[in-house]
Amino acid sequence: MIGVAILGSTGTIGENTLDVIARHPERFRAVALGARRDVTKMLAQCERFRPDYAALAETDAAATLERELRARGLPTRVLAGGQGLEHIATLKEAPAVMAGIVGAAGLPSTLAAARAGQRLMIANKESLVMAGPLLLALARASGATLLPIDSEHNAIFQCLPPGLEAGRAPPGVRRILLTASGGPFLDWSAERIAQATPEQACKHPKWVMGRKISVDSATLMNKGLEVIEARILFGLALEQVEVVVHRQSLVHSLVEYVDGSMLAQLGSPDMRTPIAHALGWPERIDSGVESLDLARAGTLQFEPPDMARFPCLALAREAARAGGTAPAVLNAANEVAVAAFLEGRLNFSGIAAVIEAVVRDCPAGTAEDLDSVLAADADARRRALREVGGAGVTV
Numbered sequence: 001m002i003g004v005a006i007l008g009s010t011g012t013i014g015e016n017t018l019d020v021i022a023r024h025p026e027r028f029r030a031v032a033l034g035a036r037r038d039v040t041k042m043l044a045q046c047e048r049f050r051p052d053y054a055a056l057a058e059t060d061a062a063a064t065l066e067r068e069l070r071a072r073g074l075p076t077r078v079l080a081g082g083q084g085l086e087h088i089a090t091l092k093e094a095p096a097v098m099a100g101i102v103g104a105a106g107l108p109s110t111l112a113a114a115r116a117g118q119r120l121m122i123a124n125k126e127s128l129v130m131a132g133p134l135l136l137a138l139a140r141a142s143g144a145t146l147l148p149i150d151s152e153h154n155a156i157f158q159c160l161p162p163g164l165e166a167g168r169a170p171p172g173v174r175r176i177l178l179t180a181s182g183g184p185f186l187d188w189s190a191e192r193i194a195q196a197t198p199e200q201a202c203k204h205p206k207w208v209m210g211r212k213i214s215v216d217s218a219t220l221m222n223k224g225l226e227v228i229e230a231r232i233l234f235g236l237a238l239e240q241v242e243v244v245v246h247r248q249s250l251v252h253s254l255v256e257y258v259d260g261s262m263l264a265q266l267g268s269p270d271m272r273t274p275i276a277h278a279l280g281w282p283e284r285i286d287s288g289v290e291s292l293d294l295a296r297a298g299t300l301q302f303e304p305p306d307m308a309r310f311p312c313l314a315l316a317r318e319a320a321r322a323g324g325t326a327p328a329v330l331n332a333a334n335e336v337a338v339a340a341f342l343e344g345r346l347n348f349s350g351i352a353a354v355i356e357a358v359v360r361d362c363p364a365g366t367a368e369d370l371d372s373v374l375a376a377d378a379d380a381r382r383r384a385l386r387e388v389g390g391a392g393v394t395v
């Protein structure tokens, strides 16, 4: 029996992880659940999965959860605050950790799991973007295993030879191709994209995801962050990581070898596939995902991304090239801009404009420790908030 801790259990990654775990009660047990503040969902998860621990980042929410659990006679121990999340990431009885918290908020607990030598399933791409080299160094020192959950990176992991160490360049690889669905605005004109609403941005054509990542998908920043993530995880040069738009979202990414062979991983667009792959790895286990009917899918299309209509992709590549704290700055500015967009304080085209201004103004420092990364993150957030205020654009 493998004990699992799920950071971000009330989000889409967390719910999908619990769905896969529930299919294998003889194999996995949800020992610890962690989230930000959704008491209702957490309570329902505790009633169903009976974890030993439940952690909520917001202390008021944790107090409410504690009361509700006791009223129902459930013994789950409640932890509060960021420390609670870090604690459940390091439990001996839960050596498999799903890092499914979105954004920079997931960084401390992801690093804690890496430091503790856990089997770390990384869905929190922002951790790798902000502090990738640090995360790899911690994992190397502790012997932690890193397994990518992001569907593209999981696909590439599946197409690479087994036994590779995270961050070390795989032998014989010419390049990798990350597929992008293109998001909901793929065929929209630049003028129409500029006025897109949060509701339109969050309506992804292929994947069901949280609101932040849905907006990232619409700007293509999600793919930009994934370029940075891939470079770090697979130890590749920036030039070896390419993006190709693939509307059907059935090919989840490809690896090209020096002999011209291309290996791809295909499947229905359902996060339970990468989650089950990582949970069972190196064995294969049932995920509940339906078979992909290729004859019904019919056509697979591939096209280059339009960098003019989707400037975030180029901004991310520039940050990747600059290195150091530049990716953390990019990520922080993006988080602030996306939040402002979702709250109606910034129009869609303002997202890229705010990020560009912040990246231009922030000097890229070295990212040798967590403090320098967090300082760059905080500085970029301050500047981004000023930019959002200054932009004064509403939808």
Ligand code: MG
Binding pocket: 150, 151, 152, 226
């Ligand atoms: Mg992805």
